[in-house]
Amino acid sequence: MxxxxxxxxxxxxxxxxxxxxxxxxxxxxxxxxxxxxxxxxxxxxxxxxxxxxxxxxxxxxxxxxxxxxxxxxxxxxxxxxxxxxxxxxxxxxxxxxxxxxxxxxxxxxxxxxxxxxxxxxxxxxxxxxxxxxxxxxxxxxxxxxxxxxxxxxxxxxxxxxxxxxxxxxxxxxxxxxxxxxxxxxxLRGDPAWPGRPDVDDAGRELVTRYLAGYGPATATNLHYWLTEGLGVPRRRLQRWLADLGDDVVTDVVDGDEDAAVLLRADREAVRAARPSDVVRLLPAFDPWVLGPGTADARLVAPGRRSLVSQGHSLVVRGGVVVGTWRSRAGTVDVGWFSEAGVVPVDALRTEVQRLATIRSQELTLTSATR
Incomplete structure (x- = not known):
């Protein structure tokens, strides 16, 4: 599923x-x-x-x-x-x-x-x-x-x-x-370059920005981005979170078994949000999945993770990966996951037309279940 x-x-x-x-x-x-x-x-x-x-x-x-x-x-x-x-x-x-x-x-x-x-x-x-x-x-x-x-x-x-x-x-x-x-x-001396900040100040600010863009985030999400990605020791990351104090809250979101952290300022908006049905065609290695990590089972079913990690372009629905796609010879071939239910052909055609506009070329949709 x-x-x-x-x-x-x-x-x-x-x-x-x-x-x-x-x-x-x-x-x-x-x-x-x-x-x-x-x-x-x-x-x-x-x-x-x-x-x-x-x-x-x-x-x-x-x-x-x-x-x-x-x-x-x-x-x-x-x-x-x-x-x-x-x-x-x-x-x-x-x-x-x-x-x-x-x-x-x-x-x-x-x-x-x-x-x-x-x-x-x-x-x-x-x-x-x-x-x-x-x-x-x-x-x-x-x-x-x-x-x-x-x-x-x-x-x-x-x-x-x-x-x-x-x-x-x-x-x-x-x-x-x-x-x-x-x-x-x-880069050194570039007028646009703000210079190198204090490392702990940078860490706290980076955690805040990450939660603003990728919250609610589990401990696994944060460790993927900061520990596995940048080498931050887990204890130091925990200290940065603790330093943020009341600005960060721990919550159970959408009935998820794993408690997640988010910014207090975003808590009510997250709780009030309703699921989306929007369909999007995203490129390989898109921030949508690289930010939380391809192992995040809220985004990618474990059995489909290898497709994401291998660099397939992705179809997402409501933020969840539901298929892959590729463009060739004037067509966009969509591989819709069989477990994702009925293929939303009209929504996919709309997205293919957006892609055609971006690429300034004519594209038509072909679809199959994988």
């Missing part, structure tokens, strides 16, 4: 600009609502933004990144994500808690010694002062410095072991791709 749509999910759909779509009109506003959009694949990231806009703006995510209105940086589980500068500062500060770059394994992987870190920060930032560079270009710049011994490491197999901590410290982030190759740009 698929999970039942609930009032709490309906409330969250509103926060995500999915029902109704359009409370957020720009890419920056959408990303601010969902906190983080996985940066790759680029077309999926762009669609994650466009489906949340009443008037879709394809390419708006990339334009906001190029303009510096959004930041794309290494974050959760080593992947790249797009954030507003304010949220990026919180996430990246929290990501430094592990100090993983100080471990022998990390240093061996990156081919560096710990004493290389501070000189490397300065050399890379100096190189990027003239504009974004590829890994190869950064490597060439290092070749002419006292850090020439890192020149090979800066472009080899373990290169990102060098670059990731520079992202987490707020020194650099991804720049505009060039001929299909990634670049890095200078």
């Amino acid at each position: 698929v999970p039942a749509a609930t009032g709490a999910l309906a409330w969250r759909l509103g926060r995500h600009a999915l029902d109704p779509s359009g409370p957020a009109s720009t890419a920056v506003e959408v990303v601010d609502r969902v906190l983080a959009v996985r940066g790759w694949p680029a077309d999926a990231a762009d669609l994650a933004v466009s489906v949340r806009q009443a008037v879709p703006d394809p390419g708006g995510l990339e334009r906001a990144l190029d303009a510096g209105e959004l930041v794309r940086s290494y974050a959760f589980r080593g992947g790249s994500y797009a954030f507003t500068p304010e949220v990026a500062a919180l996430v990246l500060a929290v990501r430094t808690i592990t100090r993983v770059w100080e471990t022998r394994r990390w240093q061996q992987q990156g081919g560096f010694a710990l004493e290389d870190w501070e000189p490397l920060r300065e050399e890379v930032c100096a190189a990027l002062a003239d504009g974004p560079l590829t890994r190869d270009e950064i490597s060439a710049r290092l070749a002419g410095t006292p850090l020439a011994h890192l020149s090979g490491a800066a472009t080899g197999q373990g290169a990102d072991s060098l670059y990731k901590p520079l992202h987490w410290w707020g020194d650099i982030c991804f720049g505009p791709p060039r001929e299909g190759r990634s670049t890095f740009r200078l």
Whole structure:
């Protein structure tokens, strides 16, 4: 059986600009609502933004990144994500808690010694002062410095072991791709960059923002996002929650067996919300499922979890995953889960037309039960 749509999910759909779509009109506003959009694949990231806009703006995510209105940086589980500068500062500060770059394994992987870190920060930032560079270009710049011994490491197999901590410290982030190759740009000193906050202040603010976008959240949700995703120790996360005091409440929502936490300011609105029946076509790795985690049985039936984790584009109804879809040769093929009941053909056709508008192409619906 698929999970039942609930009032709490309906409330969250509103926060995500999915029902109704359009409370957020720009890419920056959408990303601010969902906190983080996985940066790759680029077309999926762009669609994650466009489906949340009443008037879709394809390419708006990339334009906001190029303009510096959004930041794309290494974050959760080593992947790249797009954030507003304010949220990026919180996430990246929290990501430094592990100090993983100080471990022998990390240093061996990156081919560096710990004493290389501070000189490397300065050399890379100096190189990027003239504009974004590829890994190869950064490597060439290092070749002419006292850090020439890192020149090979800066472009080899373990290169990102060098670059990731520079992202987490707020020194650099991804720049505009060039001929299909990634670049890095200078973040330190950018007028839009708020700077690195105190780690515990960042943690408390990040928990608050997460609950505002993904509440009501179970302990498993919070650990998935902050402990598994960013390396925050569980005790520290619990301390941040305790520090928020009366601003956070524990509640049993929609009869769920697991108590969940949410912001006190949202409690009555969540309780008053009624289940939604809205159907949405979401791209692979959409924030709707990556935020709470694919193991959240309120969103994804355990037997269908592998489809979500493997990167299938998703059909959701009332916030619950009820199928997958793919686009090819002018058609949108929907694989409706047999356990999800009668296929809502009219709602799916409406969504396919929204997708056709976003992509500026003619699309027709084909549907089968899987």
